[in-house]
Amino acid sequence: xxxxxxxxxxGAATTGVFGSTTTDSHxxxxxxxxxxxxxxxxxxxxxxxxxxxxxxxxxxSWANDVRCWEVQDNGQTVPKAQQMHTGPVLDACWSDxxxxxxxASCDKTAKMWDLNSNQAMQIAQHDGPIKAIxxxxxxxxxxxxxxxxxxxxxxWDTRSPNPMMSxxxxxxxxxADVVYPMAVVATAERGLIVYxxxxxxxxxxxxxxxxxxxxxxxxxxxxxxNKPTGFALGSIEGRVAIHYINPPNPAKDNFTFKCHRSNxxxxxxxxxxxxVNAISFHPVHGTLATVGSDGRFSFWDKDARTKLxxxxxxxxxxxxxxxxxxxxxxxxxxxxxxxxxxxxxxPQKKNYIFLRNAAEELKPRNKK
Amino acid sequence: xxxxxKKQMKPWCWYCNRDFDDExxxxxxxxxxxxxxxxxxxxxxxxxxxxxxxxxxxxxxxxSVPNAIPGRTDIELEIYGMEGIPEKDxxxxxxxxxxxxxxxxxxxxxxxxxxxxxxxDEAGPSTQQVAAVPPQAAPMAQPGMHPVAGAPGMPHGGYxxxxxxxxGVPPMMHGMPPAMHGMPPxxxxMGGMxxxxxxGxxxxxxxxxxxxxxxxxxxxxxxxxSAGPMPSRPAVPSAQPAVTKPLFPSAAxxxxxxxxxxxxxxxxxxxxxxxxxxxxxxxxxxxxxxxxNPASSTVxxxxxxxxxxxxxxxxxxxxxxxxxxxxDISLEEMxxxxxxxxxxxxxxxxxxxAAPPVATVGGIMPPQQGIPPQQPGMRHPMHGQYGxxxxxxxxxxxxxxxxxxxxxxxxxxFQGGPPMGMRPPVMSPAGRY
Numbered sequence: 001x002x003x004x005x006x007x008x009x010x011g012a013a014t015t016g017v018f019g020s021t022t023t024d025s026h027x028x029x030x031x032x033x034x035x036x037x038x039x040x041x042x043x044x045x046x047x048x049x050x051x052x053x054x055x056x057x058x059x060x061s062w063a064n065d066v067r068c069w070e071v072q073d074n075g076q077t078v079p080k081a082q083q084m085h086t087g088p089v090l091d092a093c094w095s096d097x098x099x100x101x102x103x104a105s106c107d108k109t110a111k112m113w114d115l116n117s118n119q120a121m122q123i124a125q126h127d128g129p130i131k132a133i134x135x136x137x138x139x140x141x142x143x144x145x146x147x148x149x150x151x152x153x154x155x156w157d158t159r160s161p162n163p164m165m166s167x168x169x170x171x172x173x174x175x176a177d178v179v180y181p182m183a184v185v186a187t188a189e190r191g192l193i194v195y196x197x198x199x200x201x202x203x204x205x206x207x208x209x210x211x212x213x214x215x216x217x218x219x220x221x222x223x224x225x226n227k228p229t230g231f232a233l234g235s236i237e238g239r240v241a242i243h244y245i246n247p248p249n250p251a252k253d254n255f256t257f258k259c260h261r262s263n264x265x266x267x268x269x270x271x272x273x274x275x276v277n278a279i280s281f282h283p284v285h286g287t288l289a290t291v292g293s294d295g296r297f298s299f300w301d302k303d304a305r306t307k308l309x310x311x312x313x314x315x316x317x318x319x320x321x322x323x324x325x326x327x328x329x330x331x332x333x334x335x336x337x338x339x340x341x342x343x344x345x346x347p348q349k350k351n352y353i354f355l356r357n358a359a360e361e362l363k364p365r366n367k368k
Numbered sequence: 369x370x371x372x373x374k375k376q377m378k379p380w381c382w383y384c385n386r387d388f389d390d391e392x393x394x395x396x397x398x399x400x401x402x403x404x405x406x407x408x409x410x411x412x413x414x415x416x417x418x419x420x421x422x423x424x425x426x427x428x429x430x431x432s433v434p435n436a437i438p439g440r441t442d443i444e445l446e447i448y449g450m451e452g453i454p455e456k457d458x459x460x461x462x463x464x465x466x467x468x469x470x471x472x473x474x475x476x477x478x479x480x481x482x483x484x485x486x487x488x489d490e491a492g493p494s495t496q497q498v499a500a501v502p503p504q505a506a507p508m509a510q511p512g513m514h515p516v517a518g519a520p521g522m523p524h525g526g527y528x529x530x531x532x533x534x535x536g537v538p539p540m541m542h543g544m545p546p547a548m549h550g551m552p553p554x555x556x557x558m559g560g561m562x563x564x565x566x567x568g569x570x571x572x573x574x575x576x577x578x579x580x581x582x583x584x585x586x587x588x589x590x591x592x593x594s595a596g597p598m599p600s601r602p603a604v605p606s607a608q609p610a611v612t613k614p615l616f617p618s619a620a621x622x623x624x625x626x627x628x629x630x631x632x633x634x635x636x637x638x639x640x641x642x643x644x645x646x647x648x649x650x651x652x653x654x655x656x657x658x659x660x661n662p663a664s665s666t667v668x669x670x671x672x673x674x675x676x677x678x679x680x681x682x683x684x685x686x687x688x689x690x691x692x693x694x695x696d697i698s699l700e701e702m703x704x705x706x707x708x709x710x711x712x713x714x715x716x717x718x719x720x721x722a723a724p725p726v727a728t729v730g731g732i733m734p735p736q737q738g739i740p741p742q743q744p745g746m747r748h749p750m751h752g753q754y755g756x757x758x759x760x761x762x763x764x765x766x767x768x769x770x771x772x773x774x775x776x777x778x779x780x781x782f783q784g785g786p787p788m789g790m791r792p793p794v795m796s797p798a799g800r801y
Contacts, residue, residue, distance in 0.1 A: 043700070062709065088709050090700060106704050129704060149701065174698050188698070214696060236692045261688075271688040275699070293691055338699040339691050342706070 026334065028312035031354035034071075034331075036079040039063040042333035042351055044091045047071075047324035052098030055324050056080070056115075057331055059353055060089030066103045068115065071329065071355065083113050083120045090129060096137045102144055104130035110146050112158050123158040126150050132176035134183070136197055145201070147173030147185055155201055165201060169193065179220040179228040182245070186215035186233060194245060205245075210256055213237035219279040221286060221302070232288055232302070234276030240290055242302050255305070260292030275339055277319050282362045284327040289362070291318035293339035297332050304365040316349065323358060330358035380461065382445075382453045383436035395449045401435045409687065414452075415443045 027033060038061030048056040055071040066089050067082040087107030094101055101113040102123070110124035110133050124130065128150030136143050136155070143164055144156045149172040154163040171188040182204075183195040190209040195201050209215065213235040221242075223229040230244035238260040247253035262272040274293035281288045287308060291297045295314035300307050314334050321332040335351035336344065379394040380387050383402045388394040399411040403418045407426045412418040415433050422428045432441035446452050693702060703709065 041703075062703070088704065106709060129700075131700065172698075172701075213690075214692075214698065216698070237690060273688050273690045275692055338693070338703045341693045341702075 025313065025315040026350070026352060027354060028314060029354070029356065031356040032075045032077070034059075034069055034077045034353035034355060036067070036069075037333075037351050037353050038065060038067060040088070040347075040351065041335035041337065042320050042353060043089060045320045045322045045331050045333055045353065046092055046094055046101075047322055047329070047331065048098045049094050049096055050325040051096065055329060056098075057324075057353075057355075058092050058094070058101050059320070059333065060092040060103055060105075061335075061351070062088040064088055064105070066092055066101065066113065068101070071324070075355070077355070081115070081118050083111065083118075085109070085111065087129070090131050091133045093133055093135050095135050096142075102133050102135060104133035104146055106130075108148070108150075110144065110156070112144075124154065124156045124163070125161070126152065126154065128172070131173050132185070134176060134178035136178055136180060136183070136201070138180055138197055138199075140199065145176070145178060145183065147176045149173065151187075153185060153195075167195075167201070167203060170206075174215050175218045177218050177220045177231065179222060182220060182228040184218050184220055184231045186218045188214070190215060192233065207243070209233070210241035210243055210254060211235040211237070211239055213239070216275050217278045219281055219288065221281045221288070232279045232281070234279050234290060236275035238273040238276065238292065240276055240279065240300075257300070257305070259290055259298055259300075259307075260294045260296065262294060274317075275337070277317065277337055278321045280321050280323050280330075282323055282327045282358065283325060285362050285364050287362045287364050289321055289323070289330060289332075289358075291321045291332050293317040293337055295334070297321060297330075299362050301364045306365050308363075308365065309361050316351075327362065328357065328359045330356045330362075332356070377458075377462065377465065379450050382447050382457060383433050383440050385437060385440075385461075391449045398447075398449070402433045404434070406434060414446050414448055416446055419443050 034057070038059060040061050040063035042059050042061045044060045046058050048054070048058075056068055057071055057077070058066055058068045060066045064085050064087060065082050066085075068080045069077045070080050071077050083101075083103065085103065085105035085107050087105045089103050089105045091104040092101060099115060101115060102110060103113060103120070104110045104124075106129035108126050108129060109122045110126075110130050111120040112123045113120040123144060124133075124146050126146060126148035128148050130146045130148045132145075132147035134145045136145055141157075144158060145153065146156065147153050147169070151169045151172055153167045153169055153173065153176075155165040155167075157164050169185065169187050170191045170193075174186050174188055176183065176185040178197070181196055181198040183197055183201065185191075185193050185195065186209075187193070190211065190213075192207040192209050192215065194204045194207060196204040211233060214237075215233060216236050217234040218231055220228045220231045228245075230242065230247070233241045233243060235241075239256050239258050241254070241256040243254050244250070260274040260276055262274075263269060272294070276290050276292050278291050279288055286303070287299060287301045289297055289299050295317050296311045297318055298307060298310040316334045317337040317339055318332050319335050319337045321330065323330055331353060333351065333353045336346070336349065338345070378387050378389065379391040381394055381397055381402070383398065386397065388397060399413065403412040403414060404410070405412065405418060405421055405426070407422070407428065410421065412421050418433075419430055422430050431443060433443055440457075445454070692699075695702065
């Protein structure tokens with residue numbers, strides 16, 4: 001982990017190896033570019049769990065593929081393998097032991113990809129595209145959770161074609177997150193449901209959305225005892241809500257903050273408000289990163305309620321992000337997310353995945 | 369200072385029940401939150417003033433005060449600071465304050481940032497709360513999932529027998545009078561369970577104690593067991609729409625606050641009954657979710673941008689523009705509707721990842737190529753609670769293969785297909801891989 005532990009190493013990576021390093025705005029932060037990125041928008045990124053040595057990154061894309069790269073300590077990325085679906089891949093996740101990757105697609109199926117054999121088999125079927133897939137590891141069971149636009153949340157033992165359980169949701173699943181024993185699903189029409197996974201998954205609470213606009217992304221955070229205690233919810237209106245499940249004082253503890261907007265409020269031009277495409281929590285510091293349609297990423301400290309950093313603006317929206325298991329690497333994907341509609345879609349435009357050293361920038365602020 | 373004395377109460381906003389240190393601050397708040405025009409953001413002085421302004425300048429009518437809690441949205445009431453508050457509400461407030469003074473001091477935090485006070489891109493609560501944040505952060509972290517873990521245990525124990533009653537719960541809490549025909553409407557279910565039950569449900573009172581026993585910690589549930597048996601249930605659903613509104617002030621208010629989007633009101637009533645059933649599932653925690661409602665309702669943005677079922681959002685207003693297409697569906701849904709993503713055919717580059725074997729899905733099962741014997745199959749012991757997963761089914765290949773590379777096609781992808789042949793019916797409709 002030599003390179004990713006220091007901030008000095010990245011300079012070498014950007015000179016010459018990855019092509020032009022002039023001030024073209026596709027990589028204004030001069031982060032490491034992942035080689036052989038997908039050919040269409042990247043929908044999801046996930047790093048391998050700590051049970052596996054090394055860092056492996058998987059990325060799903062609208063080109064129907066899921067790609068796996070090995071990220072080496074010196075910053076080099078080596079494409080390792082890929083699998084295909086028959087429709088765009090919307091989400092992907094790792095099993096807890098790092099041997100399998102689960103992928104969910106618009107082709108209404110989810111697949112289990114065994115990396116050792118490089119074989120993938122279907123493990124789930126829905127009536128609509130599957131938008132979210134997560135691996136659940138409980139003391140007494142393990143399964144895959146899939147949330148779909150067919151308004152159901154299904155749980156699959158990967159060996160059976162029938163779901164172990166199927167829960168009805170009020171609306172289409174837009175995003176979900178799982179940190180045992182808690183799962184949160186945000187749906188269309190601003191629906192928000194928390195599930196508890198102990199013993200067997202069941203609906204725990206439906207929450208009135210703290211946000212007034214369409215939900216787009218959700219990420220669970222943990223408390224100092226490493227137990228999931230709340231979640232961050234992002235909407236299309238440049239706002240993230242931090243919501244605790246059982247806070248001592250909800251009015252004080254829960255809050256929202258604005259992000260991914262252009263201009264200050266003092267200028268005469270209307271402010272552009274962008275969607276928050278993804279939220280990720282740093283596994284060690286508990287600080288969070290948000291990426292938006294404005295092509296920027298930001299780091300925040302939710303306990304100190306301050307912003308830690310905002311990046312320069314990329315020329316494309318940032319559609320996905322994730323941290324590796326020890327929080328040293330922050331990966332983010334630059335590709336078109338449809339926020340400006342069909343007209344701005346340029347199939348020729350390259351899609352990128354960038355890696356950034358996250359060890360220093362996400363340290364929490366000292367509380368005064 | 370005006371017609372009414374302060375009555376030694378801290379100034380509070382009639383529209384949203386928030387407390388303020390000073391009447392001046394209260395007035396600033398009202399002007400910014402309740403008397404601000406959502407079109408041009410001009411701050412007026414009173415509710416009627418705002419209504420008149422919208423009518424004259426923008427030719428638009430508003431019927432409720434923005435960001436007000438339900439019951440307090442009257443646009444015709446001329447309230448300025450503490451002046452003009454109806455005596456009824458003053459007394460109610462005093463009573464509530466007395467109750468609250470036994471509990472925590474700070475009732476209203478309103479940590480939703482005020483859009484006109486904070487800078488852009490800041491994790492900024494309202495300024496009143498900044499000092500309170502650091503000390504709060506530490507205690508905040510502790511509860512974690514522990515209380516939560518406790519709570520799910522309880523309802524699950526109790527819910528086994530409960531589910532049939534669920535839809536009836538919220539209305540029973542508040543709507544018992546309407547549901548109980550012939551009951552004196554003043555009968556509160558909480559206190560007087562026995563008498564109201566008698567005429568309508570002779571068999572129930574004896575049945576209540578057993579129901580109550582497993583739920584000692586949930587006083588709210590007290591009326592529920594009485595609602596359980598059949599007689600009450602048919603009456604209950606009819607009471608639902610009228611009664612569930614108070615439980616979801618933010619949802620109800622958000623829908624009410626869309627003056628121009630009339631369709632959303634229809635959608636609101638259509639979508640509320642499903643929402644009404646949620647607290648039934650989560651009875652123990654309904655108080656905490658309700659307590660978060662006031663906080664969230666104060667954030668309500670200008671009504672014009674509320675999303676609604678007719679699947680369009682208002683994406684522009686005077687000072688801001690939402691960079692998002694107009695339809696209120698997710699970006700992925702929009703993109704997936706493009707023909708190029710609808711085709712569900714293998715893209716070029718799929719190469720040898722399993723196209724040929726798919727055609728022989730049915731035929732794959734027998735020639736397993738010696739896999740079954742090696743498959744312990746059980747990575748995680750399934751205790752059979754999920755429908756007895758077949759034992760010994762090869763779910764995947766164990767390791768030992770050369771790690772990566774583009775799939776040496778020696779093993780067909782449906783390797784783990786169960787010998788029972790369960791897979792084919794599932795796989796085939798999905799098309800080829």
